Amino acid sequence: MPLTLGLSFLLAIMESVYVMTGKTVYKDMVRFWGKLFGINFALGVATGITMEFQFGTNWAYYSHYVGDIFGTPLAIEGLMAFFLESTFIGLFFFGWDRLSKVQHLVVTWLVALGSNLSALWILIANGWMQNPVGTVFNPETMRMEMTSFSELLFNPVAQVKFVHTVSAGYVTGAVFVLAISAWYLLKGRDLSFARRSFAIAAAFGLASTLSVITLGDESGYELGDVQKVKLAAIEAMWETEPAPAAFTVFGFPNDETMTTEREFQIPYLLGLIATRSVDTPVLGLKELMAQNETRIRRGMDTYAALEQWRAGVRDDATRAKLLETRNDLGYALLLKKYTPRVVDASEAQIKQAARDTIPRVAPLFWGFRLMVAFGMWMLLLFALSFYYCARRQAGRKRWLLWAAVFSLPLPWLSSELGWFVAEYGRQPWTVSGMLPTHLSASTLSVGQVTFSMSGFVLLYSALLIVELFLMIKYARLGPSSLGTGRYHFENGSSLAPAAPHTAATLL
Amino acid sequence: MAEFFAFLLSYETLRVIWWLFIGILLIGFAITDGFDLGVGTLLPFLGRNDEERRVIINVVGPTWEGNQVWFILGGGAVFAAWPPVYATAFSGFFIALILTLFAMILRPVGFDYRSKLPDPRWRNFWDWGLFVGGAVPALVFGVAFGNLLRGVPFHFDADLRAYYTGGFFGLLNPFGLLAGVVSLSMLVMHGAVYLQLRTEGEIQQRARQMVALAVKVFVGAFALAGLWLLIGVDGYRLDSFAGVAAPSNPLAKTVVRDGGAWLAQYGQHPWMLLAPLAGFGGAALVWLFSQRQQPGRGFIASSLVLAGVILTAGFSLFPFIMPSSSDPNSSLMVWDATSSHLTLKWMFGVTVVFLPIVLAYTTWVFSKLRGTVTVAQVRAADKVMY
DSSP states (O other): OOOHHHHHHHHHHHHHHHHHOOOHHHHHHHHHOOOOOOOHHHHHHHHHHHHHHHHHHOOOOHHEEEEEEHHHHHHHHIIIIHHHHHHHHHOOOOOOOTTTTTHHHHHHHHHHHHHHHHHHHHHHHHHHHHSSEEEETTTTTEEESSHHHHHHHTOOOHHHHHHHHHHHHHHHHHHHHHHHHHHOOOOOOOOHHHHHHHHHHHHHHHHHHHHHHHHHHEEEESSSHHHHHHHHHTOOOOOOOOOOOOOEEEEEEEEETTTEEEEEEEEEHHHHHHHHSSSOOOHHHHHHHHHHHHHHHHHHHHHHHHHHHHTTTHHHHHHHHHHHHHHHHHHHGGGGGGGSTTOOOOOOHHHHHHHHHHHHHHHHHHHHHHHHHHHHHHHHHHHHHHHHTTTOGGOOOOOHHHHHTTTTHHHHHHHOOOOHHHTTTTTEEEEEETEEEEHHSOOOOHHHHHHHHHHHHHHHHHHHHHHHHHHHHHHHGGGGGGGGSSSSSGGOSSSSOOTTHHHHHHO | OOHHHHHHHHHHHHHHHHEEEEEEHHHHHHHHHHHHHHHHHHHHHHOSSSSHHHHHHHHHTTTTHHHHHHHHHHHHHHHHHHHHHHHHHHHHHHHHHHHHHHHHHHHHHHHHHGGGSSSSHHHHHHHHHHHHHHHHHHHHHHHHHHHHHHHOOOEEEOOEEOOOOOOOOGGOOHHHHHHHHHHHHHHHHEEEEHHHHHHHHHHHHHHHHHHHHHHHHHHHHHHHHHHHHHOOOEEEEEEEHHHSSOOOOTSSEEEETTTTTTHHHHOGGEEEHHHHHHHHHHHHHHHHHHTTHHHHHHHHHHHHHHHHHHHHHHHTTTTEEOOOSSOOOGOOOOOEEEEOHHHHHHHHOOOOOOOHHHHHHHHHHHTTTSOOOOOOHHHHHHTOOO
8 A cells, every 4th residue: 555655656757757758668667667566556455445344344333433524534535536546547557559648647647646645535534533623422313423524624633644654655665666676786687777767766765755754743743632642652751841851762661660761861852842842841641641530530420411311311401511521521431441331430440441541652662763763764775875876876886776675675664663653552542532442343243253354364465475476576577577578588589579478487 | 596505405305315326326336346246257157268268357457446446435435424324234244244355355366466477277266266256246235235125133222332133144035145146147247248348259149148148037036026025025114203304313213014115115106116117128128239239238228227226225225224123213214324414515515526527537438448358459468468
């Protein structure tokens, strides 16, 4: 998925160069990288089918409870973006002889536009789970209902997430092209093809990496209650410090004692990054936990009022109580894990539920730092690649080429780490402050879940192996796989079209 | 004008419009992705060697991805417009839906990966993968509709959490399976007539014979299902409810089981009989046009059949979407299983703008890719085609 985002854009750029310069090598680039794009896209579609239905199959209560607002961006994604991408992808592959040059270029851009719009709507949906705006609890229907479409659309968390995630997708595409081109350069084959691909990837990658880092998620941390917890957990900030807070570069967070051992700090830095001021304090986990405890207690009153409402007591006092404190209802639902009736929770259960609102710190602390380290490494890689490309020396710097080859897995690793930090950092919630994860699931038997889980694991693992096999096979074959007769493994038959499978058997 | 918009955008009108939109999406899915599923089902039988099979795959290869979005969007639209249906149906039909998804996952990889390696065993494996990816969904969709007509065992608790109490094998009852045969045969018919349109020579002749067979099976199964509905399946009737514009709470009504309820609609609104008539009449036209070697017209007639059958199911059930057999009062219907008024309004606006755009560019793409696919083309573009 991240590869599709970035590669579709790179293909559109390459094809634009082809249409402007008329040089065949750029067309071959579009077609070869497009072939690898296709191998990846097939698996993306395969996993995407499941996503659209998985909320219903496995997260039925979630679907009922927030479907009124959450379903909207998903449906719009299908209508506005996925249709666009999927309808034109066929013409991209099979329309070369049926379209004019410019028509085909438009088709390629539409595919790229479709995949980016798709990411936009998915991240609006996901951003809403992080910072649920534009919605309110309706006791008549027992669910959250939309109050403002524009708040959903212009949710600041969704905006920064979109920019950050899409740029990360561009980086993935760029590293992919950079690494494989570097390998051709190291092997000394298809040099003019590889050099051009390397240069485009270096320039595009440098711009994208800068965008990932500077437009990164950080500005989103200020918003929303749960995001504050996430920020404090990522930074292992247990106590609220006098502003501006120090930034912990390194240390060992301990969840039991709620302290960080052997920490190495830079004074003032966190306060500056997180609040962009010198006098606003960054709240520590202990204080946030105390705030959440208060909200749990308030939520218990809301829940009591809701029970009365459902029992038919619909007087003004009950209604007022319900409307006034309904934003704390989600906090009361945390108690369902310990007592189904909620209102009879003991003091210890309330404390425990408040403790639950703080996720484990060490995985977030380390996950975030590792992601940032990878990001910095890729920035360095692209900066050097771009520098040497500009000086026309990139092909001779073998250490740089090897570094590019070995960096191939990094964008995927950092994307996964980023998703981990975003999603695990939101626990125990599926929707921040609104719906706890343990209540969101369907009423399924263990057998059903085991069956589907093992099925998906088996199927996806098998398909991933097949995908990697084909990807490696075609990447090694290089542009010779196009059968144009112009490339390394096709020597000798430079004009006649290659006989079927000749190239394949040469490997 | 203002009055018209007030009527158009009222909660009850939007609820009916969304029932119609979901119907249109289902019909769009059946017409476009339906022939892909039919072609996938026929692939191992109508293609007798590797090149013939590649011809068949490439008939649908460039467009199947866009077509499948009708299915994905169907899921998304049900989520946005009918959240309780999305939650209850998909978690209730859990195993059936998971199996369908497993089958459908084989399609993207089947199309794209099959011809990337020359090994005949590899290619044969994916041909059967595409068969499974076509036949299983085509069957399961019918089985699901058959079970909707019978009523599905589920109920809600006070938090509106859904509990499904039937197993997977409960879905495989005789009427459900018959409905599965209806949908499988109509999609096979649709796929075969599309192949007749887009191929030449022997494959085209085989496709033509297949159309004739599929039409017979479909007409028989559809007639039998109608008869069964008349005498053997209990319908459900709305007894009292909170009103057509009331908040969506499925527990605020009473429903009774009623033997003749499903067909009573057609007595009250005889124009609805056009739907089953389109099913039978369309099938006869498909047969006629196919025999006369006019597959283009045959395809239009076949599309009419699909629309007729889906509307027949929808009309029979209306206003129900998913009746509950174990606790009829928990049934989900058009008046109490929708999103809020605001959500329906926004989704209406988005659909009115974007659906015509989608239809416009889909038409353009199909017009660019028209014409027949032949063995000679596949040979010449060995490295480019699927």
